[in-house]
Amino acid sequence: MNRLPNPAVAFAVFIGSIIGAMLLVVAYLSFYEGLPGIPGGFLTTAHYVELVKDRLVIRVTSNTLIYTVTAVFFSLLFGVLIAWLVERTEIRGRNLIYTGMTVGLLIPTFFPAMGWLFLLHPRIGFLNIWLKRWLSESLALNIATPVGMGWVEGITLAPVVFIMVAANLRMADTTLEEAAKVSGASAWQLFNSVILPLSTPATLAAAFYVATIAVASFDVPAIIGLSNRVYTLGTFIYEDLVPHQGFPQYGRPAAVSTILVTLGGLLSIWYLREIARANRYRLVTGKDYRPLRYPLGPWILSAAIFVLFYFLVAIAIPLGLLVWVAFQPYVQPPSVEALSQMSLSNFTNAPWDLFGRALRNSLTLTVAVPTLSILVCFIYSWVVLRSKTRLKYFLDALVFLPHAVPSIVFGVAGLLLSLFFLRQIIPLYGTLALLMMVHIIQRLSFGTRVANSAIIAVSEELEEAAEVCGARRRDVVARILLPLISPTLINAFFWIALLTLRELTLATILFSPSNITLSVVVWSLWSSGQHGPSAAMSLIMIALMLPVMLLYWHVGNRVGDALTGTRG
Amino acid sequence: MTLIVSLVAALSLSLLGSLLNDAAAAVKANEKLAALIKAAQTEGMLNLVWGENTFRGLHGVRELVSGMNKEFGTSIIANWTPGPSQPQMAAKIAQEFAAGVPSTSDVYIGGSETYIATLATPLMVLDQFDWAATFPQIDPAAVSLKGAALEISGRFPGIVYNTKLISQNDVPKSLKDLLNPRLKGKVSTQPYISYFDILSGPKLWGPERTVDYVQKLSAQVAGLMRCGEYERVVSGEFPIHALACGEGGVLPFMEKGAPLRYVIPSDAAMVTHRYCAVPKNGRAKNAAKLFCAFLMTKSGQEFQWNVDRQDSEKFPGTRYNRILKELNAAGVKPLDVSVDYVMSFPVLKYAKELENIIKIVGN
Numbered sequence: 001m002n003r004l005p006n007p008a009v010a011f012a013v014f015i016g017s018i019i020g021a022m023l024l025v026v027a028y029l030s031f032y033e034g035l036p037g038i039p040g041g042f043l044t045t046a047h048y049v050e051l052v053k054d055r056l057v058i059r060v061t062s063n064t065l066i067y068t069v070t071a072v073f074f075s076l077l078f079g080v081l082i083a084w085l086v087e088r089t090e091i092r093g094r095n096l097i098y099t100g101m102t103v104g105l106l107i108p109t110f111f112p113a114m115g116w117l118f119l120l121h122p123r124i125g126f127l128n129i130w131l132k133r134w135l136s137e138s139l140a141l142n143i144a145t146p147v148g149m150g151w152v153e154g155i156t157l158a159p160v161v162f163i164m165v166a167a168n169l170r171m172a173d174t175t176l177e178e179a180a181k182v183s184g185a186s187a188w189q190l191f192n193s194v195i196l197p198l199s200t201p202a203t204l205a206a207a208f209y210v211a212t213i214a215v216a217s218f219d220v221p222a223i224i225g226l227s228n229r230v231y232t233l234g235t236f237i238y239e240d241l242v243p244h245q246g247f248p249q250y251g252r253p254a255a256v257s258t259i260l261v262t263l264g265g266l267l268s269i270w271y272l273r274e275i276a277r278a279n280r281y282r283l284v285t286g287k288d289y290r291p292l293r294y295p296l297g298p299w300i301l302s303a304a305i306f307v308l309f310y311f312l313v314a315i316a317i318p319l320g321l322l323v324w325v326a327f328q329p330y331v332q333p334p335s336v337e338a339l340s341q342m343s344l345s346n347f348t349n350a351p352w353d354l355f356g357r358a359l360r361n362s363l364t365l366t367v368a369v370p371t372l373s374i375l376v377c378f379i380y381s382w383v384v385l386r387s388k389t390r391l392k393y394f395l396d397a398l399v400f401l402p403h404a405v406p407s408i409v410f411g412v413a414g415l416l417l418s419l420f421f422l423r424q425i426i427p428l429y430g431t432l433a434l435l436m437m438v439h440i441i442q443r444l445s446f447g448t449r450v451a452n453s454a455i456i457a458v459s460e461e462l463e464e465a466a467e468v469c470g471a472r473r474r475d476v477v478a479r480i481l482l483p484l485i486s487p488t489l490i491n492a493f494f495w496i497a498l499l500t501l502r503e504l505t506l507a508t509i510l511f512s513p514s515n516i517t518l519s520v521v522v523w524s525l526w527s528s529g530q531h532g533p534s535a536a537m538s539l540i541m542i543a544l545m546l547p548v549m550l551l552y553w554h555v556g557n558r559v560g561d562a563l564t565g566t567r568g
Numbered sequence: 569m570t571l572i573v574s575l576v577a578a579l580s581l582s583l584l585g586s587l588l589n590d591a592a593a594a595v596k597a598n599e600k601l602a603a604l605i606k607a608a609q610t611e612g613m614l615n616l617v618w619g620e621n622t623f624r625g626l627h628g629v630r631e632l633v634s635g636m637n638k639e640f641g642t643s644i645i646a647n648w649t650p651g652p653s654q655p656q657m658a659a660k661i662a663q664e665f666a667a668g669v670p671s672t673s674d675v676y677i678g679g680s681e682t683y684i685a686t687l688a689t690p691l692m693v694l695d696q697f698d699w700a701a702t703f704p705q706i707d708p709a710a711v712s713l714k715g716a717a718l719e720i721s722g723r724f725p726g727i728v729y730n731t732k733l734i735s736q737n738d739v740p741k742s743l744k745d746l747l748n749p750r751l752k753g754k755v756s757t758q759p760y761i762s763y764f765d766i767l768s769g770p771k772l773w774g775p776e777r778t779v780d781y782v783q784k785l786s787a788q789v790a791g792l793m794r795c796g797e798y799e800r801v802v803s804g805e806f807p808i809h810a811l812a813c814g815e816g817g818v819l820p821f822m823e824k825g826a827p828l829r830y831v832i833p834s835d836a837a838m839v840t841h842r843y844c845a846v847p848k849n850g851r852a853k854n855a856a857k858l859f860c861a862f863l864m865t866k867s868g869q870e871f872q873w874n875v876d877r878q879d880s881e882k883f884p885g886t887r888y889n890r891i892l893k894e895l896n897a898a899g900v901k902p903l904d905v906s907v908d909y910v911m912s913f914p915v916l917k918y919a920k921e922l923e924n925i926i927k928i929v930g931n
Binding site: 035036037038039040055056117118121123124144226227228229231235238241242243246247248329330331332349351353354415416419420423429430508509511512513516520521524525530531 | 617
């Protein structure tokens, strides 16, 4: 029996079709030589052949793998543990930690990258100079390695993991934990046998998500790796996309994207098999729902040091650098001479008119994109997890795939669709609506992973019981399912909002004078060598967002706690 | 005597004729200019899109458009927006033209001959205009592709180094000097090995010599950085960078006291250009032409020097014009790189080969 109204399935199929169309454009680009729309282009397999023949590919692949695995490891280490400390222990300052984690997301990634380069560059890194001077030459660390870059990427991605995992942990039913404790399980057994397996879907989803970000990331490898000729995928395809001569070449990046999409598809099959066994991961059932917080006891100091260490390396260092650069005439290492050169000129000479225009667009996107994304994701995940349609596995695999495509290639696909195919039907080209649409499509993989893990955690017996008692399906959804998963959706909303606010690539590719965003203004300043004004703009952006974030955590926590009954 | 009188009379008549022709041309130019100004004024607004590093972004555009309005007596409003990189912007304009959509920017500013070449073939996306007929101050030598693009400024690619980290004896004066063993591990170059592709052309080193040199240079190179990242030379991460995209990006650092110096290599002297062009699918093509033409006035050149530290070597009295004369006096004849020149040999193929060398050596 199909328990869902057909419109929901039809809507999911419609969304799936848009994703499919964009992926087809990417695949087409991978077989196309030349600039689409311009005469002289032709179909070819040369881009794939080039990938096989290129002597650098093996090195780039191994670098990218090491870099991605390192990034995923550190992002999970910090993200999952801090989420657990905040949600499942009696650690103090939860709101402060939440705020700190999200401040990190607002700092453009090139600042942490530069900060770590200044610290651990093999020649000029402060820390290396001190280590060499005071200890031993051999003790010098080198950040310009795949592992070093993975560390930087990992700590910048930890907040993503944190947000994805925290809500899931908050909703956890503690029946099994209490049973394990009563049975005499040690703390490790409890963690290893109960807590860890129950948070597997959210952790897996987070791991996939950060892995796909890291694979094609550009900022960190460009600033740290490129300068030392350590190539990863992002920098390998960089010259094709922003060439010094001629038009951008989308063929090879699209070929890489198509391979990644295929790998993403295989990963999806595995992920879907896990979902098929979703009963194992149900945290919220009709029997009990009473999350528990553990006292940390003697571990309180270690936990505090762990969180503080993360804040130091992931927030304080890049934020410190941001402040330092914002007040300097040019980027230079701290010194007495540099201190005397500090001034407000980067703020007073900022392009305020442009900032205002970009702020309006960014705020519109920051509200509209997460709202619509969450709505779409909820319906989509509901169809995948609660319907009996045969398409559901295909739809779920499809929605995950856009995440495997680097944003720049996806942006080009959106541009081509709107310019050459949709223009006669809907004149979206160059509008804020187009940017919004592509943003939403790209966020679906994240949003549906989060929504999936939240819906999986809620046993169907709750909805079945309500239906047996005569409740209509929409009431069941509105009064049982939605309230139970709302903390997760609120968190996803907030993360998508932050991601939208700082997103750069799509905004650059699909940009027009009427849809420019703040991140484009900041990047534009940075990439033209105006690092000081760029840092100043970033600081202003953070200052503007900080009250909003504090308000969010205050309200969000109250709502979440009230709905889940965890206030205490 | 009669002969002398006849000659003088003939000369006078010829001079008068020439003067009358000039006057007629000037009148005609004035008429054309007046019509252009009128049409531009009707358009009213210019949509301009380029990076922050061109004309100092919003502040620069305001100053520039105000100067243009003063020069031509117009009251055109400019709406500037920072845009993607120049090749991406060229691709965007070309695709918009192919799709029949108005151009995102009414003016295209391109810092490389190849960007203009891509907008000229296979589709001629740029409006071809007889600049000299309307603006007599424009040197015909500064006009490319039958009026499709105007050279608005030049740049001499060169070597930038940190004076605190490179001893006087090791200061490189040519590209050959960069192969000095004492400089090993101190040099950086660009990931796309800019300007070496131009060196590969028939009028400079040719492909074999360039490939040989880049292989040797690659062994000296400590890493790669992009143009505009000169803070990395200031910080000492890379004490030397070559080839840099002109002195214009380095001078602001030097003026703030950064320990940098710029050298034009004696064995690879060339002058490349920044272009102003008007897309055919622009909404305000007349205003765009006034904008480009203003950049080729004395005020426009002064403005470019003030904001970007670059001006045209073809415009008398400019700094780059003086640098060119000094180089010539020292026996160095920089190649005047033109759009036609880069279209005369497979520059994109050479660029790709050189990029691969710099990527693979050390990997």
